Amino acid sequence: MARILLVDDEPSILNVLSTLMKSEGHESVAARGGEMAQEVLLGDRFDLMISDIRMAPVDGLQLLKTARHNRPEMAVIMLTAYGSVETAVNAMKEGAFDYVTKPFKVDELLMTVQRALEYTRVHNENEDLRRQLETRYQFENIVAESPAMRRVCEIIGRVARTDATVLITGESGTGKELVAQAIHAHSARKGRRFLPINCAALPEPLLESEMFGHVKGAFTGAVASKEGLFEAASGGTIFLDEIGAMPAGIQAKLLRVLQDRQVRRVGSNDSTAVDVRVIAATNDKLEELIKTQAFREDLYYRLSVIPIELAPLRERREDIQPLFNHFLRHELRANDPMPSVDPAAAIALERYDWPGxxxxxxxAARHALAFANEGVIQRDDLPVKILNAVSALPAEDVLDSDMKGRSLRFFLRAKEREYLSQVLKSFDGDKEQAAKALNISLATLYRKLPDAEE
Ligand SMILES: Nc1ncnc2c1ncn2[C@@H]1O[C@H](COP(=O)(O)OP(=O)(O)OP(=O)(O)O)[C@@H](O)[C@H]1O
Ligand SMILES: [Mg+2]
Known part of the structure; x- marks a missing residue:
């Protein structure tokens, strides 16, 4: 069944068309005239539009334009009076799928409808696939299997096209620098430099001259003038890591640079214009630092034009296996075969909380690879810290007989669901409490629940 929008200014034709579509099992909406159709079109979705060409004040060609612009996935068939084929050909140039001359033969019309629907179905499926592939593999070196990470990749793709300042937050080791690099690498600035600086690593005076440069004699030891990172990164991107640790004096200067897009070297009276994209990152809770006045609120708003939050790995466990394989692949030498991962090892990886x-x-992947024998990574090849932590978790009877021969993914899903049900039950079905205890977001819990089968 398809949804079809029928447009004509003659009610009798609309009636005939409606009856025909209904007899074919389609659902249709009739719009009397182009104006009404434009309105319907913008508020609803259809698989196909069948429209007369000659209507007033909005004619079929105008309507076609609106449709192509706002609903490019929808096919359009034009109806044209016998003898005005030229207009119909114009319509096809504008993106109509086909045209049928009036008075139409029922068979011919229905055939055209069928072809149009078949075409849009295949076309839209391809589009969906292409889009999925794109967001998934857009960034060769970023593994993004979980919905949370895929969303991050989407945002990266979108902000890369702009010069907006980005603030990346997330626990240590969640991939903040990797994301910053990806934004730069997919931006128009990619041919220029990406310069990272760690704001926690240098004492205030050094950090200041590192960022903004200094002139000769600005301070003891300044024997020559030196350009700062902002100047060096001109045309490129500067990555301010651990921005939460930035001293107050430098915060004030950075704020001015972000506002004026000019830097002044330490000891100089002149400013130079700089064209630099700023990406900042932190694993601090900046909101809390603002409360204790350790971080300027105005700077926070300047930086977080586009905020990107990276979830801890324990809240996106779908990424664990793919990441592990990704790292194994990276560590292997050119001709080494890819090792397999024993189910017991995979389960340990899945259950561990990954504070780092x-x-x-x-x-862990490096460690396991160094200890693995004969191309198999066993549970005991994992770092001891992980093994101890996992052993301390409540036991699971892992090898039910009906699991034999199932894929690892199937097995892990089944076990996960079993565990989720147990926890949920222990909280009398209170999903919020269960999610908290499981240390996952409520959204993740909903997705993983037994009735949310894929
Ligand atoms: N989604 C991912 N796909 C592939 N590799 C990743 C991913 N996330 C992180 N990594 C890798 O993990 C390591 C740690 O990431 P990164 O240095 O970007 O984290 P970070 O958040 O900046 O950590 P820190 O707060 O400690 O500075 C890097 O080697 C990075 O390439
Ligand atoms: Mg980092």
């Missing part, structure tokens, strides 16, 4: 997030997982 992706970086800890990366280290």
């Amino acid at each position: 997030n992706v970086r800890e997982l990366q280290n």
Whole structure:
């Protein structure tokens, strides 16, 4: 069944068309005239529009334009009076799927409808696939299996096209620098430099001259003038890491740079215009630093034009296995075969809480690879810290007989659901409490619940 919008200024034709579509099992909406159709079109979705060409004041060609612009996924068939084929051809140039001359033969019309629907179905499926592939593999080096990470990739794709200032937050090791690099690498600035600076690593005077530069004699030891990172990154991107640790004096200067897009070297009276995109990152809760006045609120708003939050790995467990494989692949030498991961090892990885997030997982992969024998990574090849933590978790009877021969993914899903049901039951079905106890978001819990089968 398809949804079809019928447009004509003659009620009798609309009646005939409605009856025909209904007899084919389609649902249709009739709009009397182009004006009404434009309104209906913008408020609703259809698979197909069948429209007369000659109407007033809004004619079929105008309507076609609105449709192509706002509903490009919808096919359009034009109806044209016998003898005005030229207009119909114009309509096809404007993106109509086909035209049928009036008075129409029922068979011919229905055939055209069928072809149009078939075409849009295939076309839209392809589009969906292409879009999925794009967001998934847009960034070759970012593994994004979980909905949360895919969303982050979407945002990266979108902000990369702009010069907006970005603030990336997330626990240590969640991939903040990787995301910052991806934004730069997919922006128009990619040919210029990406310069990171760690605001927690240098004492205030050094950080200041590092960022903004200094002139000769500005302070003891300033034997020559030196350009700062803002100047060096001109045309490119500067990455201010651990921005929460930035001293108050420098916060004030940074704010001015963001406002005026000019820097003044330490000890100089002149400013230079700079064209630099700023990306900042922190694992501090800046809102709390603002409350204790350790961080300027005005600077916070300047920085967080586009906020990107990276969830801790334990809240996006779908990423664990793909990331582990990704790191194994990276660590292997050119001709080494990819090792397999024993189910018991995979389960340990899935159950562990990953306080060090992706970086800890990366280290675990290195560790496991160094200890693995004969191309198999066993549970015992994982770092001892992980094994101990997982052993302390409540036991699961992991090898039910009906699981034999199932794929690892199936098995882990089943076990996960079993565990979720148990926890949920222990909280009398209170999903909010259960999510809290499980240390996952409520949205994640809903998605994973047994009745939310894929
Ligand atoms: N989604 C991901 N896909 C592939 N690799 C990732 C992903 N997330 C993180 N990594 C890798 O994990 C490591 C840690 O990431 P990164 O240094 O970007 O984290 P961070 O948030 O900046 O950490 P910190 O707060 O400690 O500075 C890096 O080697 C990075 O390439
Ligand atoms: Mg970092």
